[in-house]
Amino acid sequence: MSDVPAVYVHKLAVLPERQGQGLGTWCLGTIEKLALTNGYLTVRLDAVKTYKKLLSFYASRGYLRVGELIFNSDVWVDAFVFEKVLFK
Template identity: 45%
Template sequence: MLEKGVAIGAILTLVVGMTQFIFKLRYCEVDDVVDNVIGTIIGVKLSVYLWKGIAVVYKIKKVGLFDFSGQIRVNSILYNCGKDMAEKYDLHHWDNSHFKNFIIVVFCVLKNSVYLVSEEDNYVATFQTRKVGEMFRFEKLACLPEMSGKGIGMFCINTIEKMALKMSCKKVCMEVYAPSKHALDFYLHRGYKVCGNTKTLKYSEIRMEKVL
């Protein structure tokens, strides 16, 4: 059935690609079509995005309290992302040991909805969400370093914003580690605005939000 779903996705991608060519569009999102068609057929939530002419199928999985395999996957993504930021940007706020990371992940599962994003059979990204009053918060959005620049971050942001709307939240918010200029720029380019500052025991963070 998965092959059938992917085949339908390929047809949809071709149609969108033709539209993109005709109207000279750079990027088209076909997530809503796939959610309604392929998701119904094969019984899982699939999202298809056309990014620079390449069709990519992502699957979202929620990590439960007793899903130790999923928690290990989240830990691995955060660990590798933390090491990459430490080496490339000299940012050490996520540069933790596997053990410390795993403990953090377990506590996060207790208070947040934690998700894994996979491409085919490979887990490539993670993020966490929580509704606080009328606000929809997210945190720890990370993808594997080797997958950076392939549109996964945008996919996660789009997914988070759709989750917010489905929960009747008109505003999405999060914090960015203050020295992380590349992360700040990423969110600014996606419509998020700086709304203040906050401090943890060790770090200073920039509060950002977006009105949907």
């Protein structure tokens, strides 16, 4: 992960019955616009490693896997960290 200041999104979720309606795409687009408006050029987010559909969703929107979070805990679930560099 780079040392560039970034907006970090944690636990972004769309209810299963609302998935496939463009809400996740709208949320990411809005987050990216807000980041740029406020001078950030990077958005980082995490996604649970076992949610293959979500991992593909982020990748298809230009997010690259740059790390992982390993918790070794019964409370927290391991996740991948994704990052997207934004362009004005």
